[in-house]
Amino acid sequence: MIDPRRSPEVSAETRDGASLPSADRAKGKKSSVLIKRAALLAAIAVAIAVAVGLSVFFLVSGGQTSSAAHENLWLPAIIAGVAALIVALVTLRLLAARIMAPALTPVAKLKDAAVAMSQGELEIRADETADGELGELGKALNHLSDQLSRNMYTLIVERNRLRNMLNGLSEGIVAIDREGKITHTNPAVEKFFTRQKLALHLPDPRMKLIPDKSVWEDFDAVIQTGEPSTRNLSSRDMILRLTITPIVDEIGSIAGAVGLFSDITQMERLEKTRRDYVSNVSHELRTPLTAMRALIEPLKEGMVTEESDRQRYYDIILREILRLSRLINDQLELSRLQSGTLAIQKSVMALDDVVYDVCDRYTTIAAEHGLELKVETDFTQCPPVYANADRVEQMLIILVDNAIKYTERGSVAVSADWDDDRVVIHVKDTGIGIEEVDLPYVFDRFYKVDKAHSGKGSGLGLSIAKELLKRMDEDIWVTSEKGVGTEFSFTVHLPDKNEEMRSEE
Numbered sequence: 001m002i003d004p005r006r007s008p009e010v011s012a013e014t015r016d017g018a019s020l021p022s023a024d025r026a027k028g029k030k031s032s033v034l035i036k037r038a039a040l041l042a043a044i045a046v047a048i049a050v051a052v053g054l055s056v057f058f059l060v061s062g063g064q065t066s067s068a069a070h071e072n073l074w075l076p077a078i079i080a081g082v083a084a085l086i087v088a089l090v091t092l093r094l095l096a097a098r099i100m101a102p103a104l105t106p107v108a109k110l111k112d113a114a115v116a117m118s119q120g121e122l123e124i125r126a127d128e129t130a131d132g133e134l135g136e137l138g139k140a141l142n143h144l145s146d147q148l149s150r151n152m153y154t155l156i157v158e159r160n161r162l163r164n165m166l167n168g169l170s171e172g173i174v175a176i177d178r179e180g181k182i183t184h185t186n187p188a189v190e191k192f193f194t195r196q197k198l199a200l201h202l203p204d205p206r207m208k209l210i211p212d213k214s215v216w217e218d219f220d221a222v223i224q225t226g227e228p229s230t231r232n233l234s235s236r237d238m239i240l241r242l243t244i245t246p247i248v249d250e251i252g253s254i255a256g257a258v259g260l261f262s263d264i265t266q267m268e269r270l271e272k273t274r275r276d277y278v279s280n281v282s283h284e285l286r287t288p289l290t291a292m293r294a295l296i297e298p299l300k301e302g303m304v305t306e307e308s309d310r311q312r313y314y315d316i317i318l319r320e321i322l323r324l325s326r327l328i329n330d331q332l333e334l335s336r337l338q339s340g341t342l343a344i345q346k347s348v349m350a351l352d353d354v355v356y357d358v359c360d361r362y363t364t365i366a367a368e369h370g371l372e373l374k375v376e377t378d379f380t381q382c383p384p385v386y387a388n389a390d391r392v393e394q395m396l397i398i399l400v401d402n403a404i405k406y407t408e409r410g411s412v413a414v415s416a417d418w419d420d421d422r423v424v425i426h427v428k429d430t431g432i433g434i435e436e437v438d439l440p441y442v443f444d445r446f447y448k449v450d451k452a453h454s455g456k457g458s459g460l461g462l463s464i465a466k467e468l469l470k471r472m473d474e475d476i477w478v479t480s481e482k483g484v485g486t487e488f489s490f491t492v493h494l495p496d497k498n499e500e501m502r503s504e505e
Helices: 012-017 022-030 033-061 067-118 133-168 187-192 213-225 265-301 307-339 351-368 389-405 436-441 461-471 497-504
Strands: 172-177 182-185 229-235 238-248 254-263 347-349 371-375 385-387 410-418 422-429 476-481 485-493
Touching (some): 067 133, 172 187, 172 213, 187 254, 213 229, 213 238, 213 254, 238 265, 265 307, 351 371, 351 389, 385 389, 385 485, 389 422, 389 461, 389 485, 461 476, 461 485
Parallel strands (some): 371 410
Antiparallel strands (some): 172 182, 172 254, 238 254, 347 385, 410 422, 422 485
């Protein structure tokens, strides 16, 4: 690469490629070596011609009066004239070589420098020390070389900048020419497609880069029609959006096409999640509203005459209203957790009071379902943890309540184990279990074991539990076997010295 900063300064006579000023041009003409030497050579040639002519004239007519003598001298005179002319031409040739050689040598050097510059050797410099127009021509060539160096340096910088930008894009780019041959690609394309070895039976070598015939058909169609094309395609468990745009040259004809491959997999998943969320929320809201409408209409029309029936209707309506209220509260709670606006204050706390209090409240509920709620660990021996007591209690309520809802017979057990870093609390049931394919989704919004939405919950409890623990820098996981039972486990870390000091303050 040529660094234009190393080039010599360009003289004022040739700045910006302009010709020499008039005064300097006139001065250059006066001191032109070529003109001087050409004039001298012409003068010598004229002088030799005149000398030869005079010599022949005097030889033929030099003092002879008789015609006989004149006739005897014309042949020798002609021979002498020819000989003199040959000698004059040889002498003129030698003089011309002697006179013009000093001027022709710089011209040859200038020609060699110009040829080298045309071949890209821009570091070559012409001789600027010659007198007259040759020196000015050398300066002009050097100025041209400087300008070419600067332009090439700028183009190389821009080319490298553009290449780095294209290579750094997460979108794949493929450009082809008018004949359909690939001219440019970037590394992102190889991430989207598995490169194929070029097989002999493949008529299109472009299939080695993108093994999808329809993609290249789209490229060819854009070149033929000149109309942009956009569509989605699947590749390696991804959804790609392909946008192909024609390349138009300066005369308005199609010179090729460029394709942009964008990974919209996450966008499509978010859109699907949004649609599912709206559908689930609509279903969860419609269920209690439909039940209340079915009960309120008979009451309004006076069709329920018995007081006991009216009270039963009122109880059902109240239960559905409470269910609707819980759904809305859970939605707000989850939104606050995910937005990060809900502050959770942590302190050193003992787990035994929280665990035993929750289990005491749910012992009666479990008995009503024909279940046994057991505490299998002596939580009085559990070390203090650094957490928020209300949130740990909320976690236990969510997990114990879910375990009771989805367990038809058997028991629900609460236990824990710990080490020097953390306490792991387990809630295990002998319920219906969860299918293995559903385990990755149990913490999603509105996930329910029963796909028919049987009304056992809003489907937001585990999502709230996950977000709560995430906000407290803790973790939760699940293990389950269909028809055997499910076990949820979550961590609560022990305090370090700094956290103990802050709690004491």
